[in-house]
Amino acid sequence: MTVELLLSRLRAAGFEAESVRAAPGGVVALAGLARLRDGSQVFAKTLRTPASDLFEVEAAGLRALREAGGVTTPEVLAVTPDLLVLEPLPPRRDDDERFWEELGLAVAGLHTATAGERFGWHRDGWLGRLRQDNTWDADGHAWFAERRILRWLPEPLVEAALSREERRALERLCAALPDLLPPAPPVLTHGDLWRENIMATPAGGPALIDPAVSYSWAEADLSMLWCSPRPPAARRFFEVYAATAPLPDGWQERMRLYRLRELLSSIAHDDDARACAEAVRETVQLYL
Known part of the structure; x- marks a missing residue:
């Protein structure tokens, strides 16, 4: 799976993505930070074969943690069977x-x-x-x-x-x-x-x-x-x-x-x- 697949699915979902930098790790989905035409960024995931409700369940879980538990989670910008688009977040500081x-x-x-x-x-x-x-x-x-x-x-x-x-x-x-x-x-x-x-x-x-x-x-x-x-x-x-x-x-x-x-x-x-x-x-x- 390549970043080109993630890029094409972002565009198909209406995001004017110009480039994607693949995120390290991850054994289930291809994930990366995408830069849009207006200079903003989104974090996105895709699957080679959209054959499950994995992203729908993940988005529902993020909402439940935020709405029921008051925990901060990234905003869900889009979710389809083959794409999850989230607000990008910076890494944590381990020594803080x-x-x-x-x-x-x-x-x-x-x-x-x-x-x-x-x-x-x-x-x-x-x-x-x-x-x-x-x-x-x-x-x-x-x-x-x-x-x-x-x-x-x-x-x-x-x-x-x-x-x-x-x-x-x-x-x-x-x-x-x-x-x-x-x-x-x-x-x-x-x-x-x-x-x-x-x-x-x-x-x-x-x-x-x-x-x-x-x-x-x-x-x-x-x-x-x-x-x-x-x-x-x-x-x-x-x-x-x-x-x-x-x-x-x-x-x-x-x-x-x-x-x-x-x-x-x-x-x-x-x-x-x-x-x-x-x-x-x-x-x-x-x-x-």
Whole structure:
């Protein structure tokens, strides 16, 4: 896929795009910063084959985070089956503790303002290029087990990476979740809250992109950032969050358990599958 495809689809959607600079990373879509004839810029994504509602779901997630949770997200300028056009955002400053403090306040505000009665979402979504099952359920432990962990076991690459006994161990771990995770209300979550999905506003404040929203546990949202590499200044995120929206004791120790969902998804996407499979084994052994 080349930037020419993104350029042509922008033009077909009515944007007078003159050039596109491809964005690094990204395994699902071709993305880039486009310069328009009037000198302004937009951020755009496209798919080689428009065969899903991926961009529609992403746009809906951005709106939900902004409207229901008060989180800053880029403005959606256009969305079609093969194109998503967003307001461009600058990168964050990793060494700015104030930035991470503001993000901690924003995510705490999102979680505390959106408590619901059921886990899930009104439609299924996407995590990477694979479907995210958001079927509603009032039982958080059953929902997290079925929709966030066991959901990945039938994926071909997961079946290849984990033995039958290892998959059965995951099933036993899921059955024990009520004893391992404290009950908590469902809240609106970003769903893919790791450092690469954190941007900045032109004024320097935090903004979030690429959501995989659902009503889930707040701790599950935090686990993405906690368990992925992050700059030292990000410690202020967790300090401010915990002071604003206190968590049950032992939350740090539970982060690895929530991370199973991301590890299994990474295996299914063939993203460092060997290391992720070993991390799954270590986590299961730790908790069982």
